[in-house]
Structure formats: C-alpha cells, structure tokens
Amino acid sequence: MNARHATLAGGFGILVLLPFVSSPYVMHLLIQILLWGFIYTAWSMMGRFGFVSLGHGAFMGIGAYVPALLWNYYGLMPWIGIPLGVALSVLLGLVIGYPCFRLKVIGHYFALVTLALSQVVLLSIVAARDITGGSLGLTPKAAGDSWYALQFSDKRYFYVISLLLWLGGLAVWRSIDRGIGRQVLDAISEDEEAAASIGIDVMREKLRVTMISAALTALGGAIYGQYLMYLNPETVSGIAVSLQIVFAAIVGGMYAMLGPTVGALLTISLNEGLRVAFATNFIGAANTIYGVLLILCIIFMPRGIVGLLERMGVRRARSNAVAAE
Amino acid sequence: MDIYLVEAIVNGLLLGGVLALLALGLNLIFGVIDVVWIAYADIVMCGMYILYWLYAGLGWPLPLACAVAIVGLAAFGVLVHLLIIEPILHSAPINQLLATGGLLFFLQSFATLLFGTDFRNIGVRLPIIELGGIYISYARLLAFAMALIGAVVLYFFLKRTFIGTAIRAIAQDRDIIGLMGVDQRRIYLLTSAIGGGLAGLAACLLALQHDVHPFIGNTFGPLIFMICVLGGLGDMIGGFIAAFIISQIISIGGYYSNTELSYVLAFTFFIVLMFVRPRGILAR
Numbered sequence: 001m002n003a004r005h006a007t008l009a010g011g012f013g014i015l016v017l018l019p020f021v022s023s024p025y026v027m028h029l030l031i032q033i034l035l036w037g038f039i040y041t042a043w044s045m046m047g048r049f050g051f052v053s054l055g056h057g058a059f060m061g062i063g064a065y066v067p068a069l070l071w072n073y074y075g076l077m078p079w080i081g082i083p084l085g086v087a088l089s090v091l092l093g094l095v096i097g098y099p100c101f102r103l104k105v106i107g108h109y110f111a112l113v114t115l116a117l118s119q120v121v122l123l124s125i126v127a128a129r130d131i132t133g134g135s136l137g138l139t140p141k142a143a144g145d146s147w148y149a150l151q152f153s154d155k156r157y158f159y160v161i162s163l164l165l166w167l168g169g170l171a172v173w174r175s176i177d178r179g180i181g182r183q184v185l186d187a188i189s190e191d192e193e194a195a196a197s198i199g200i201d202v203m204r205e206k207l208r209v210t211m212i213s214a215a216l217t218a219l220g221g222a223i224y225g226q227y228l229m230y231l232n233p234e235t236v237s238g239i240a241v242s243l244q245i246v247f248a249a250i251v252g253g254m255y256a257m258l259g260p261t262v263g264a265l266l267t268i269s270l271n272e273g274l275r276v277a278f279a280t281n282f283i284g285a286a287n288t289i290y291g292v293l294l295i296l297c298i299i300f301m302p303r304g305i306v307g308l309l310e311r312m313g314v315r316r317a318r319s320n321a322v323a324a325e
Numbered sequence: 326m327d328i329y330l331v332e333a334i335v336n337g338l339l340l341g342g343v344l345a346l347l348a349l350g351l352n353l354i355f356g357v358i359d360v361v362w363i364a365y366a367d368i369v370m371c372g373m374y375i376l377y378w379l380y381a382g383l384g385w386p387l388p389l390a391c392a393v394a395i396v397g398l399a400a401f402g403v404l405v406h407l408l409i410i411e412p413i414l415h416s417a418p419i420n421q422l423l424a425t426g427g428l429l430f431f432l433q434s435f436a437t438l439l440f441g442t443d444f445r446n447i448g449v450r451l452p453i454i455e456l457g458g459i460y461i462s463y464a465r466l467l468a469f470a471m472a473l474i475g476a477v478v479l480y481f482f483l484k485r486t487f488i489g490t491a492i493r494a495i496a497q498d499r500d501i502i503g504l505m506g507v508d509q510r511r512i513y514l515l516t517s518a519i520g521g522g523l524a525g526l527a528a529c530l531l532a533l534q535h536d537v538h539p540f541i542g543n544t545f546g547p548l549i550f551m552i553c554v555l556g557g558l559g560d561m562i563g564g565f566i567a568a569f570i571i572s573q574i575i576s577i578g579g580y581y582s583n584t585e586l587s588y589v590l591a592f593t594f595f596i597v598l599m600f601v602r603p604r605g606i607l608a609r
Contacts, residue, residue, distance in 0.1 A: 018567060052419045099600040108361045108422045113599050116592040119547050123592070127585035235411040239543060243426055246364050288438060291431025299412045 061237025251305025356559015402521020557605020
C-alpha cells in the first residue's frame with residue numbers, strides 16, 4: 001500500500017462518512033455535484049476523442065422523462081422504466097451516430113447536428129404537453145419512501161446512490177482507458193484513415209463509445225429526475241443543458257478521469273456561492289463569470305483545470321528529478 | 326384553397342426573410358473565417374437591447390438608434406474576432422465554436438444582469454396590411470425587403486469589388502492568399518465587422534416585431550445555424566433558399582399542428598438533409 005492508495009482510501013472514507021455529519025443543504029449540493037459529475041464524465045467519454053456532442057441534453061431528457069411517464073401513466077416501476085429510457089437513448093445515439101460517422105460528419109458539423117437533435121427532443125417534450133405537462137414540467141406521483149418507486153425523502157439514500165453511480169462512471173472510464181479501446185480511439189481521433197488502414201473497425205469503436213456515453217447520460221438524467229421529483233424540459237434537455245454539460249466538462253478538463261467531476265464541483269459551488277453572496281439581486285452574475293471563465297479556459301488551457309494541474313505536476317516532478325541528480 | 330393556409334404560406338415567406346437576414350452575417354463569417362459564432366443570435370439580442378435602450382429608454386430618434394446599433398455591433402464583431410477567435414484561430418474549429426459558446430453564456434447573463442428577464446418592447450407599432458382577406462405584418466414585410474436588399478448588396482460586394490474578391494479567395498484557400506499580397510488579418514477583421522453590422526441590421530428589424538429578452542437568442546440561434554449549413558457554407562443564395570424552406574416548414578407545419586411540432590419537423594429535416602446533402606442543398 002503506497003501513498004496513492006492511502007489517499008484514495010482516505011478520500012473514499014471521507015465521501016462515505018460525509019452524510020453523517022453534513023446538513024441537508026450540503027447533502028443537496030453534494031448529490032448534485034456527484035450526479036452532474038457523473039453526467040459530465042459520460043459526455044467526456046465522447047468529447048475527449050474529438051466527438052464534441054451538443055446533443056447530450058437529448059439523452060438526458062429521454063432518460064429522465066421515459067421512466068417518469070411510465071410511472072405516472074402505467075405505474076411501471078422505475079427499475080424497469082429506467083432501463084427502457086436508457087435503451088431508447090442508446091437507440092437514438094445509434095440512429096444519429098451511425099450516419100454521422102458513416103458520412104464523416106465531424107467537428108462543428110457534428111456539433112450542429114447533435115444540437116438539432118437536442119432541440120428535437122426538447123420541443124417534442126414541450127409539444128406533447130397533454131402527456132408531459134409541457135413547459136410547466138412533470139411531477140412523478142409520490143409513493144412515500146420506497147425502494148419499489150425509488151423515492152426517498154431522506155437525502156442520504158440518494159447520496160449513496162449518486163456516489164455509487166459516480167464511482168461506476170469512473171470505473172467505466174477506467175475500463176475504456178485500460179482496455180485496447182483507448183489506444184484505438186486515440187488513433188481514430190488522430191487520423192481516421194490511418195487507423196482504418198491498420199485494421200481498426202473505426203465505425204464499431206465510435207459507435208461503442210457513443211452508446212456508452214448516451215446510456216450513462218440517460219441513467220444520470222433518470223436518477224436526477226427521481227431525486228428532484230420534478231422534471232422540466234428546460235432543465236433536463238435542450239440546448240441550454242447540452243451547453244452546460246459541454247462547458248463544465250471542458251473547464252474541469254475532459255481528458256482526465258476526474259476532470260469532469262472537478263468541473264461539476266467548480267460550477268455548482270460557483271453558482272451557489274454567487275447565489276448566496278448576491279442573493280437574487282444578481283441573477284445573471286454566476287453565468288457572467290462562468291462565461292468569461294469559459295472563454296479564458298478554452299483560449300489558455302484547453303485541457304481544463306485538471307489538465308493544467310497535471311502539467312504543473314509533471315513539471316515539478318521533472319525539476320525534482322533534475323535537483324536530485 | 327383555404328385562406329388560412331395561404332396566410333400561413335405568406336407569413337412563412339415573410340418569416341423566411343427575417344431568418345435569411347439573420348443567417349446572412351453568420352453565413353459570411355462561417356464561410357470566410359470557417360468559424361461558427363454560436364453566440365451570433367445573442368449578438369443580435371444585444372443589438373435589440375441597444376435599440377431598446379436608446380429609443381425607448383433615452384428617447385433618441387429611431388433611425389439614429391438603429392445606426393448606432395448597427396455600428397456598435399460591427400465594432401463588437403471586430404472585438405469578438407480580436408479577443409476570442411484570433412488567439413485560437415489555428416486550433417481545431419470546434420474550439421472556436423466552444424469559445425463563442427462562452428460568449429453566449431456571458432451575453433445572456435449580462436443582459437439578465439442589466440435588464441432582468443422581463444420581455445421588453447420598443448413600442449413601435451407598425452400597421453398590419455390586409456390584402457384580399459390575408460393579414461400581413463408590415464414589420465415582417467420590411468424585414469423581408471431588407472433581407473432581399475442586404476443579400477443583393479452583399480452579393481455584388483463580394484462579386485464586383487476587389488475586397489469582395491479577396492474575401493471569396495480567402496474562403497477558398499487560406500494559405501495561398503498571403504502570397505497574392507492580401508493581408509489575411511485585415512480581411513478577417515473586415516468580415517467580422519460586416520457580420521456584426523448585419524447582426525445589427527437584423528436586430529433593428531427583429532425588434533420591430535418581437536419583444537426582446539435575454540434568451541431570445543435560444544429561439545433563433547439553432548434555426549439560423551441550420552440555415553447556414555443547409556444552404557452550404559458561405560453560399561449566400563443557398564442560405565437564402567434554405568431560410569425559406571425552413572420557414573415554410575415551420576409556418577405550414579404550424580398551420581396543421583402546433584408550433585413546437587413544426588420546429589421538430591424543421592430540425593428533423595435538417596438532420597436528415599445533413600446526411601443526404603452534407604455540402605448544402607445547392608451543392609453539385
């Protein structure tokens with residue numbers, strides 16, 4: 001057991017113990033950070049290989065709305081509804097991903113196609129207002145505390161669920177990293193033709209990572225909906241959510257495993273901090289700062305905060321090595 | 326034929342004019358600098374606020390306020406290029422899109438800070454014309470005419486003047502143009518200024534028919550990106566036609582069902598067409 005393992009164990013211990021000492025408000029923030037961190041991580045699984053999708057609001061919206069609608073209208077428990085929503089998201093990811101990859105719709109064209117996709121889902125939810133409640137939002141029927149309905153008034157349950165979800169997301173990230181997939185995808189994002197020429201099934205690898213990313217985003221959306229017990233098309237789908245996902249992941253650093261989580265931590269604490277500091281006098285203050293931060297981030301540190309820290313770490317290690325000689 | 330359907334088609338035609346005008350500047354920047362200003366519709370929003378503030382707030386005469394809005398946004402376009410695009414001009418195009426996305430957040434929330442989220446109207450009431458039982462909004466007619474004039478002027482500027490030729494040349498080959506003695510940077514700045522100015526013009530005409538609020542860009546933004554891509558990058562005529570196709574889908578679709586579904590139809594049409602004709606509807 002080395003220092004690295006000790007840090008990991010210590011960090012995990014703190015995360016497990018937190019619910020016993022913190023107030024409901026802090027719990028609420030932590031759950032949000034974990035859930036959004038999970039979703040941002042899911043997005044980065046595509047983003048870091050150069051598929052910048054502005055359509056993840058679509059996956060999240062489907063993931064959140066499908067189980068809630070099935071629950072409200074057919075009494076179908078979320079344990080079945082959530083997998084159905086996830087499956088539908090994956091299907092949508094395939095339907096949009098396959099032609100995009102086949103026809104080499106890349107870069108900002110890919111971004112714009114997926115942007116249109118997220119608008120399609122948002123507007124469909126609004127248009128079906130008789131069923132979904134439209135812009136007024138949707139409240140899943142309350143069933144008290146129950147595992148069957150996946151509803152709990154005690155935030156600690158959701159804390160544990162989000163924590164597990166988030167750890168699961170990191171595990172998926174790691175398995176992509178560890179497996180052959182990582183090198184394959186890196187090769188594809190460097191030079192597609194060259195990758196194909198050495199026998200890589202470019203299409204299959206791209207679709208695989210798209211499916212994983214869509215599935216996890218939908219799962220995150222579903223749990224987010226179960227936690228908040230209120231869905232609004234503007235807060236779980238559409239262009240605003242899609243951009244929020246992209247930007248938080250970039251600010252945190254989409255190339256590192258913990259980058260997207262750092263993005264969630266930073267954006268949510270910034271938002272809350274400014275909200276508390278300025279009350280409602282400055283509704284736009286948080287996003288004004290956020291916008292400037294984003295521009296600076298993309299210009300000066302495209303690898304995000306974690307990327308910057310890593311580079312500083314490497315430099316320090318190098319200078320230490322020089323000093324030791 | 327049903328008179329309401331005719332009205333829907335005529336109104337669609339006029340909406341197409343507004344969209345074509347909105348897409349004109351974006352298309353120029355998209356085609357020449359190869360950058361997507363994802364905040365373009367929000368820059369238009371700023372122009373609407375400038376107009377609102379000068380005309381309704383300070384009581385300036387309308388033409389003067391419009392002129393200030395147009396010149397102001399042209400200057401803003403130059404600033405956007407200098408501060409945001411130029412430092413990352415040579416990195417992947419997606420980075421430029423995302424950096425202007427930061428601008429989108431900034432502008433929307435800054436407008437919220439300054440003006441709140443209220444819907445504001447500049448309070449100019451233009452008449453509604455009745456023509457054989459069809460009601461046509463004068464403001465839309467005006468926007469349609471201006472879009473037509475703007476497109477024609479821009480077309481001749483690009484085709485007939487030296488600078489216009491240089492702009493078209495740079496869109497075709499970025500590297501070789503320096504050898505021909507054209508200052509690439511100057512062309513980019515000029516393009517950004519024209520793009521910004523066109524956003525200002527669109528803002529003036531849009532303010533006549535829509536209330537301004539900080540998130541109005543979200544309504545028009547996605548539509549005008551679709552139009553630019555559908556029309557083919559930098560293809561002014563294609564963009565013009567695309568604007569009318571999209572507006573007809575929205576207008577006729579809205580007649581048969583509801584507004585949201587007609588937008589869904591338009592976005593779906595865009596996605597499908599991206600796969601069928603990725604280089605634009607007029608591409609050979």
